[in-house]
Amino acid sequence: MSPNRRNLGASGEDIAANHLCKNGYNVLKRNFRNRSGEIDIIARDGDVLTFIEVKTRRSEKHGSPAAAVTYRKQQQISKVALYYLALHNLFDHDARFDVVSILLRKNQVPDIEIIKNAFELIS
Structure with a gap:
């Protein structure tokens, strides 16, 4: 990946x-990694544990930022989330996958969208 x-x-x-x-989210961990990959942000939204993928683009020339969260990426995030849940014995907690889509256009305020329940667990 380029700098x-x-x-x-x-x-x-x-x-x-x-x-x-x-x-209203409480960020618990950023850049949680294991052999399977990485989760950008792990947070609580009320009582719900959220695994959050952040996608940032300078334009929509190649599609929306959220569209970059492919099925393969969802599989990878799911594996890391299952590991996190097991590591912290949290299988009895409600959890979901969110995506934060960010457009950073030159000389403009960032366009930020939180997509709750963006995808389901893929095992």
């Missing part, structure tokens, strides 16, 4: 974390 893309992703994750907090 520009890595910086864009990191900026998007910072923006998303702040936006989630302003919308």
